[in-house]
Amino acid sequence: MTESVLLVGGGGREHAIARALADDCDLHACASNRNPGIASLAETFENVDETAVDDIVAVAEQVDADAAIIGPESALAAGVADALDAAGIYTFGPQESDARIETDKAFQRRFMADNDIPGSPDYAVFEDLDAACDYIDDYDGDLAVKPIGLTGGKGVRVIGDQVTAAEAKEYLRGADYDGVVLEERLVGEEFTIQAFVANGDVRTTPAVQDHKRAYEGDEGPNTGGMGSYSDTTMELPFMTPDNYRDAVAIMEQVVAALDDYKGILYGQFMLTAEGPRVVEFNARFGDPEAMNTLPVLETPLLDVITAARDGDPLPSLSFSEQATVCKYAVPDGYPTDPDAGTRIEVDEGNVGDAGLFYASVDEREDGIYTTTSRSFAVVGLGDTITEAEQVAEDGLTAAGDGLRIRHDIGKPELVQQRIDHMAELRE
Numbered sequence: 001m002t003e004s005v006l007l008v009g010g011g012g013r014e015h016a017i018a019r020a021l022a023d024d025c026d027l028h029a030c031a032s033n034r035n036p037g038i039a040s041l042a043e044t045f046e047n048v049d050e051t052a053v054d055d056i057v058a059v060a061e062q063v064d065a066d067a068a069i070i071g072p073e074s075a076l077a078a079g080v081a082d083a084l085d086a087a088g089i090y091t092f093g094p095q096e097s098d099a100r101i102e103t104d105k106a107f108q109r110r111f112m113a114d115n116d117i118p119g120s121p122d123y124a125v126f127e128d129l130d131a132a133c134d135y136i137d138d139y140d141g142d143l144a145v146k147p148i149g150l151t152g153g154k155g156v157r158v159i160g161d162q163v164t165a166a167e168a169k170e171y172l173r174g175a176d177y178d179g180v181v182l183e184e185r186l187v188g189e190e191f192t193i194q195a196f197v198a199n200g201d202v203r204t205t206p207a208v209q210d211h212k213r214a215y216e217g218d219e220g221p222n223t224g225g226m227g228s229y230s231d232t233t234m235e236l237p238f239m240t241p242d243n244y245r246d247a248v249a250i251m252e253q254v255v256a257a258l259d260d261y262k263g264i265l266y267g268q269f270m271l272t273a274e275g276p277r278v279v280e281f282n283a284r285f286g287d288p289e290a291m292n293t294l295p296v297l298e299t300p301l302l303d304v305i306t307a308a309r310d311g312d313p314l315p316s317l318s319f320s321e322q323a324t325v326c327k328y329a330v331p332d333g334y335p336t337d338p339d340a341g342t343r344i345e346v347d348e349g350n351v352g353d354a355g356l357f358y359a360s361v362d363e364r365e366d367g368i369y370t371t372t373s374r375s376f377a378v379v380g381l382g383d384t385i386t387e388a389e390q391v392a393e394d395g396l397t398a399a400g401d402g403l404r405i406r407h408d409i410g411k412p413e414l415v416q417q418r419i420d421h422m423a424e425l426r427e
């Protein structure tokens with residue numbers, strides 16, 4: 001029997017999920033934007049908002065879905081997995097209460113403390129923003145300022161890195177956040193590990209490094225992620241196998257302490273001189289990180305989802321042992337003042353050996369239009385990061401005008417800077 005699978009979400013991450021599933025199942029999709037890449041792989045594509053719980057359940061029933069997979073955190077926070085599960089459609093994505101590991105940063109830190117999970121920085125939670133400002137004044141050292149709820153990766157301000165203490169206080173006083181976590185600033189190199197989780201099993205994938213800052217040389221505001229790379233092994237060039245194992249051990253403790261978590265668990269770590277510390281957890285694949293991981297995953301994604309659904313052990317994963325480099329093309333002005341609604345040219349014939357992943361664009365009758373978010377990504381694979389980077393750059397000739405790219409991602413100079421930074425911290 002061919003399985004029917006519903007995919008929720010219309011970004012680059014979901015295009016990567018669609019590509020990993022399309023050959024093995026009858027794929028159906030729904031998202032608020034018509035993603036041309038997903039639409040061309042799916043048998044049906046419905047324009048439905050990712051948080052419209054009842055409409056998504058209706059689509060799933062209409063296509064007679066045997067399973068569903070959710071891309072974006074907004075859908076998890078809205079309870080889409082709960083509603084689909086309740087309607088009898090197994091959903092590879094956590095229930096709203098488990099997704100709090102991502103959607104509520106105060107819950108996340110308290111959960112780690114209550115369960116004695118190592119790797120958390122010192123933190124304090126405030127609902128009163130004036131009290132938070134006093135804490136900033138009194139704290140001996142730099143702090144990361146994190147609004148409690150979802151901010152699309154753009155809400156955090158790190159004192160001593162992006163802002164001064166005075167600017168951080170001004171930021172808090174000018175915002176209407178319900179609360180904030182203030183935590184010790186971690187210094188090191190960041191990496192992500194994504195794991196498939198179900199029935200207590202945890203299957204991890206190669207570490208990826210994202211680039212959150214908008215401009216080359218890690219300048220400018222934080223974004224959802226401008227691009228990312230992974231190596232041929234499970235680690236990145238600045239990591240040791242022990243660093244990878246220590247991070248995985250933390251993730252396993254998180255899964256053990258949660259109640260039957262299912263879906264992707266994404267661990268964001270700071271590799272410090274003392275080893276990996278937890279920056280955050282997400283309850284879904286990363287975007288862009290999914291585009292690094294899924295193209296090298298040789299185990300069929302469908303097999304993972306059906307094993308999870310059927311209560312079988314998750315398959316052990318195999319990877320093609322290639323390095324990957326992903327680079328996003330984003331609208332001019334992204335993320336502060338993005339040029340939405342502009343028609344862009346993407347010359348699919350020009351991507352060469354790179355993979356092209358459409359993201360938050362909208363396909364209309366007369367062409368492809370930007371939204372306020374990232375437009376599309378190219379992913380190069382190769383025997384080294386440098387080779388993969390060149391493949392990605394060749395693919396970027398597909399990008400027309402009105403788009404911005406961080407060309408430095410995956411280049412040898414930037415990777416070497418990361419290695420040197422870690423070597424310095426370890427001294």
Ligand code: AMP
Nearest residue numbers: 121144153156158183184185186279280
């Ligand atoms: P988050 O939304 O928690 O992923 O935070 C966004 C970015 O802020 C992270 O990728 C880090 O670069 C930075 N960040 C968050 N927490 C900390 C911390 N405790 N120390 C240093 N940087 C942090």
Ligand code: GLY
Nearest residue numbers: 210225286287288
């Ligand atoms: N790339 C960061 C995220 O998906 O949250």
